[in-house]
Amino acid sequence: MSKQQQLDAIQQHILDDKITPELAKTATQLVFGTGNPDSEIVFIGEAPGKNEDIKGEPFVGAAGKFLNEMLEMIDLKREEIYITNIVKYRPPENRDPSPEEKKAFLPYLQSQLEVIQPKVVVTLGRHSMNCFLPDLQISKVHGQPKRVRLALKQDTGDSVQVVILPLYHPAAALYNGSMRQTLIDDFALIPSIIQKIKSI
Numbered sequence: 664m665s666k667q668q669q670l671d672a673i674q675q676h677i678l679d680d681k682i683t684p685e686l687a688k689t690a691t692q693l694v695f696g697t698g699n700p701d702s703e704i705v706f707i708g709e710a711p712g713k714n715e716d717i718k719g720e721p722f723v724g725a726a727g728k729f730l731n732e733m734l735e736m737i738d739l740k741r742e743e744i745y746i747t748n749i750v751k752y753r754p755p756e757n758r759d760p761s762p763e764e765k766k767a768f769l770p771y772l773q774s775q776l777e778v779i780q781p782k783v784v785v786t787l788g789r790h791s792m793n794c795f796l797p798d799l800q801i802s803k804v805h806g807q808p809k810r811v812r813l814a815l816k817q818d819t820g821d822s823v824q825v826v827i828l829p830l831y832h833p834a835a836a837l838y839n840g841s842m843r844q845t846l847i848d849d850f851a852l853i854p855s856i857i858q859k860i861k862s863i
């Protein structure tokens with residue numbers, strides 16, 4: 664099976680397993696993730712908003728436009744990378760996803776990463792960061808790459824090493840001048856982080 668076929672199968676599992684039925688009821692559709700399954704870098708946001716819910720794609724609203732601008736600054740195209748969210752249905756009124764909702768989707772996110780096998784995972788915002796680095800504060804560690812071992816879901820005892828780069832969420836930074844510049848500066852670190860990992 665190709666990576667895309669494996670990802671399609673995970674998407675179908677979320678539907679078959681009836682994950683977060685309450686969210687599924689209020690959302691228009693599942694927003695699973697888009698981009699290149701062979702990418703070395705995966706971006707993970709929090710949950711779809713209104714535009715994403717309508718389009719079925721992550722980061723297509725105002726935050727997505729800002730994300731696209733930052734990707735352009737570092738010469739990355741959206742088609743080259745893979746983008747997803749922790750929670751894959753839009754929470755009503757764009758409220759924060761609950762701990763239970765994040766927990767329910769985590770195994771599927773883990774499966775996505777197992778298929779893609781990225782070298783770098785860029786977490787956008789604290790919800791996404793805390794999936795991988797539960798005890799850290801984004802204001803203290805943004806822009807600092809952290810090496811973590813991800814346990815593989817298939818219970819083999821194996822794990823894979825990945826670098827997590829925690830960044831502020833583009834929606835939070837969009838209208839906050841200093842956070843916006845910090846996010847742009849942190850984003851600029853991405854090419855050298857990828858280069859460094861490739862050279863190891």
Ligand code: URA
Nearest residue numbers: 708709710711721722
């Ligand atoms: N914010 C997110 O966290 N994800 C999206 O897909 C859009 C906005």
